[in-house]
Amino acid sequence: MSGGEVAVALDVGGTGMKCALVGADGAVRHSERHPTDAGRGPDAVVETILTVADGLAAKARADGLTPTALGIVVPGVVDEARGVALWSANVGFRDVPLRELASRRLGLPTALGHDVRAGGLAEARLGAGRNAGHVLFVAIGTGIAAAHVVAGAAATGAHGAAGELGHILVRPDGPVCGCGRPGCLEAIASASAVAHRYAELAATATGTATGTGITSDDGSAARPDPGRTMVSAAEVAARAAAGEQLATRVWREAVEALADGLATGQALFDVETIVLGGGLAQAGAGLFDPLRAALRDRLTFHREPRLVPAALGDEAGCLGAALLALDQLEKR
Amino acid sequence: MSGGEVAVALDVGGTGMKCALVGADGAVRHSERHPTDAGRGPDAVVETILTVADGLAAKARADGLTPTALGIVVPGVVDEARGVALWSANVGFRDVPLRELASRRLGLPTALGHDVRAGGLAEARLGAGRNAGHVLFVAIGTGIAAAHVVAGAAATGAHGAAGELGHILVRPDGPVCGCGRPGCLEAIASASAVAHRYAELAATATGTATGTGITSDDGSAARPDPGRTMVSAAEVAARAAAGEQLATRVWREAVEALADGLATGQALFDVETIVLGGGLAQAGAGLFDPLRAALRDRLTFHREPRLVPAALGDEAGCLGAALLALDQLEKR
Structure with missing residues (x-):
């Protein structure tokens, strides 16, 4: 692939699509974003994906570049070998043969992938996991998912469903997860779980009017305001850093559950x-310092992994889509 | 490799060594067993390994066969890429460059591997996981360990320590594991954990003399006999099958913990x-029937894996050693 050749890359989420033209060196030549409008139904979303991809290829040609391959990544369960989006609640997909549809529309060799696995691939090859042969990428946002990347390839599993770190048991007596099982990691340590847990405890604390557990160390500032606005996980982290007792408790519960989940990952993957990505990872030292300590506590004979924040931000999935597109060119 | 060519294969355990001459088709041409006598210290064990391997190669030649490669597998943490047994409590190894020592002594290309990963490799390619591209082999005996085999190769991890399914958290308030952490799967569901738990509860029940929980359904037979002989996990399974209350309780606890561990494995590996191997897997339907049901309960959106007993018995590790030996010939 010469300097003028680019991959067309799309990372399709429930809310928006991150799109780019990416060179073989991983450099982004052009990027754009579009709304997904998933509420319109899967057919309309597919049509938007194809139109946007076609537009990107046209843009490349207009700029004197040559689009050589297309990579699309979506959330949910993706059969990469067959190129089918098996199931995705976020975008309403069920058994959509997206690779075939896209390659027919654009006339380009096309790869279909999974958003988190693609993000992990990009972090492992271009981002925070560079130069490590074995990387676990963990995305923590509304949910928690992971990608295990060895020698520059992300494990897909037999049915395209590998890496569901959010749905491993960490607290048998814990809250019920969205998947229906109690005690999943995601039900305790995802950004939304942290926000909900804080709101729940704040409401309880106020309801009982004991005042215990909700005052900060100096007994005054940073009281939670239950029933008004939902406090974000980032804000819970900030309040914990400021010494607010309730936030400290919720944050510690999340960090300890996360450490348990990462220790399980390390025991199995070594x-x-x-690499921690997603919204929660932006909490910085407020997350990484206690999490490193808690993880170290849990590792006995296992080797301690480096624990680092993601480097590519929300472009990781789109860059990973480009890598998948370029990889399949090499395999041809 | 022609019909007369064989791999020399050794599976070195804490108690004994299983050794064989194995053809490229996986057929065992000759097998023998030797004591390890680990108490003699690592140097003596290494010397025995080399002498036994040398003897096997001589035996092959005497039988008109041609030994073309050597495979040795050991327990613990094994760096397969460097050919070093990093750590193994069972046989007293620490940083033993066994591949180099063995290839120098025998003059044969040598592979060093991990016993459970080799067993998984053999089960995936020759045994109960045949024809499945993605296999998780779980060995349940004194401890619990796993091997994740994809496309005929077992994942080693970055430091040779992948697959430690026995040391994932399943019961935060559970018993302390040999590794020092509370609630590891191995501390609840290994054969030795089942035997210990039964003895412990039987002693308690007898000690308090309430008699509750220790009578069988018909109120008479199959009472545990604490303080005399330690009842094996197999016997606990048999007593549970016969309806003894205490055994039923201990067995159910183990099966549920095991189901939690397997569900975590399935969420991550898909x-x-x-394939379940090791002593506990010989409990047959008494294990597989309730375990399949408990695993099914825990799987929500994941695909349910086939759950089958190992097919190669205690020869799996030795066969896997032969496969590792033959595989490296192909890579040369």
């Missing part, structure tokens, strides 16, 4: 580097 | 087939 990686060199764990 | 395999087609889970």
